Amino acid sequence: MKTDREPERPDLIPIQGIPLVKYFAEVMGEVEGFQAHPDDLLISTYPKSGTTWISEVIDLIRKEGDAEQCRQNPIYMRIPFLEFAVPELPSGIELLRNVPPPHVIKTHLPVQLLPKSFWETKCKIIYVARNAKDVAVSYYFFNQMTKVQPHPGTWNEFLEKFMAGDVPYGSWYDHVKGWWDKRKEQRMLYLFYEDLKEDPQREIRKVMEFLQRPPDARLVEKIAHLTSFKEMRQNSMTNYTSIPTALMDHKISPFMRKGITGDWKNQFTVAQNERFDANYKKQMEGTTLQFRTEI
Ligand code: PPS
Numbered sequence: 001m002k003t004d005r006e007p008e009r010p011d012l013i014p015i016q017g018i019p020l021v022k023y024f025a026e027v028m029g030e031v032e033g034f035q036a037h038p039d040d041l042l043i044s045t046y047p048k049s050g051t052t053w054i055s056e057v058i059d060l061i062r063k064e065g066d067a068e069q070c071r072q073n074p075i076y077m078r079i080p081f082l083e084f085a086v087p088e089l090p091s092g093i094e095l096l097r098n099v100p101p102p103h104v105i106k107t108h109l110p111v112q113l114l115p116k117s118f119w120e121t122k123c124k125i126i127y128v129a130r131n132a133k134d135v136a137v138s139y140y141f142f143n144q145m146t147k148v149q150p151h152p153g154t155w156n157e158f159l160e161k162f163m164a165g166d167v168p169y170g171s172w173y174d175h176v177k178g179w180w181d182k183r184k185e186q187r188m189l190y191l192f193y194e195d196l197k198e199d200p201q202r203e204i205r206k207v208m209e210f211l212q213r214p215p216d217a218r219l220v221e222k223i224a225h226l227t228s229f230k231e232m233r234q235n236s237m238t239n240y241t242s243i244p245t246a247l248m249d250h251k252i253s254p255f256m257r258k259g260i261t262g263d264w265k266n267q268f269t270v271a272q273n274e275r276f277d278a279n280y281k282k283q284m285e286g287t288t289l290q291f292r293t294e295i
Contacts, residue, residue, distance in 0.1 A: 009150050018110055018170040020083070021149050027085040028113070030093050034082065036117040037101035041211070042125045043079065044107050044114075046175040047168065048138035049130035050193040051106060052255075055079045056227050056238050057204055058104060058126070061213055065222045071235070074242045082107040082115075086148050086247060108169050111178040125186055126207065127179045130193035131291040132172050132280060133264035133273075136162045140267075141253040143167075148247060159272055163279050173283040180289045194261050194292045200224040229259030262294045 013025035020028070036042070043058065045051040055075050063069045070078070080095035082105050096103055107114065118125070130138075136159060143152035149168050152158040158167075165171030183190045189210040196203045201224045205215055225231065232238040233256035240248055240255035248255060268276065 009147060011150060012168060016112060018113060019166065019168060021168050023085045023087070023148060024083045027083065027091055027093060030091075031083050031109075032115050034093065034096070034115045034117060036105075036115065036121045036123050037103065038121040038123055039102035040118075040121070040123040041102070041104045042107060042118055042123060043104065044109070044125055044127045044179060046129070046135060046172050047108050048135050048142055050128045050191075050196060051108070052238060052240075053193075053196065053227060053232065054126060054128050054191065054207075055104075055106060056232060057207060057223055058211075060223045060226060061204075061208055061211060061219075062104070065219045065226070067226055070226075071237050074237050074240075076106075076240075076243075079104045079106050081105075083109060088244075089247075110170060110175045111182055119186070122187060124210065125188040126191065126210070127183070127188060128191045128193060128196075129176045129179070129289075129291070131261070131264075131293045132162075133268065133276065133293050134193075134261060135172055136276075137264050137267045138257065139167065141257055142255070145249050145252040145255070146247065147249065155267065156272065159268075159276070163276065163283075171283075173280075177284070177287050177289060180287065192291070194295050197261050198295045200227070229256065232256060233259070261292070264293065 010022035012019035013022050014020070015025050015028050041058065043051065043055055052075055056070070059070050059075070059078050060067070076084070077095065080103065081092045082096070083092060085091040096105065139162065140152050140155055140158045143149055143158065152161075161167050162172065165174065169175065180190060182188065189206065191203060191206070201220050204220050204223050208215055208220070236242055241250060
């Protein structure tokens with residue numbers, strides 16, 4: 001039932017042509033002026049690509065695997081979400097202002113909307129990309145359960161909008177390519193959800209090396225265990241159940257939904273898959289970026 005406090009599902013607002021959640025678009029002026037610190041670490045992703053997963057990995061690395069310390073606060077309080085803003089919750093900018101740098105910061109912004117101070121300071125960036133088909137499915141369910149963005153419509157309608165970039169944060173294709181092209185100019189580690197799924201310990205070691213942490217086999221093993229889908233799904237500090245139901249309704253679809261690669265096969269019809277593949281070929285023409293849709 002809709003409560004008086006429940007925000008409606010406002011239309012997206014384009015910022016430089018990129019559709020954003022209305023409340024996020026409203027703080028983009030403040031976001032643009034954000035001053036990054038050279039020792040900040042930026043976690044960047046297109047939505048539904050493994051942001052929460054890599055965030056927990058990074059926080060555990062920083063806290064030497066101390067799970068109790070990580071359980072003090074929800075992930076979105078420990079790693080502020082730069083452009084986040086909704087009624088009645090502190091915005092990302094507010095959280096960042098309350099704690100002195102260096103920060104670990106989450107963003108879903110495409111390269112052209114990232115505040116320029118991140119490029120100027122050349123702070124470290126970890127980008128995680130996930131294959132488009134699984135992102136589209138995950139995003140479809142997420143758009144149903146989160147109330148601050150427009151309803152996705154039917155699966156077929158949503159898939160069309162996804163291919164056209166008419167969803168929050170715009171085109172997946174431009175996002176993953178835009179960040180891929182930046183990786184050589186920046187101190188950036190570009191990771192894939194599918195690689196994390198395939199061999200979490202290998203990917204955690206990559207992150208530790210990038211963050212110049214000594215490779216410690218026991219710590220890697222512990223972090224891989226604590227950040228498994230099973231553990232994170234039941235951890236109230238990582239599964240987003242602490243967000244008010246008026247904003248995220250896990251009864252519609254849990255935030256920690258399936259956590260697998262290849263779930264698209266349960267959602268796409270044969271015709272949708274053919275149409276998607278043909279469109280994908282056009283949109284990804286000329287890039288060296290490659291994805292796996294199964295492992
Ligand atoms: S958000 O809202 O954009 O920040 O979401 P994000 O965290 O990027 O993506 C959510 C999807 O990631 C899955 N997930 C995981 N998969 C495997 N292992 C772990 N530990 C894990 N944590 C989150 C989550 O279930 C969402 O994917 P789907 O396919 O919907 O299950």
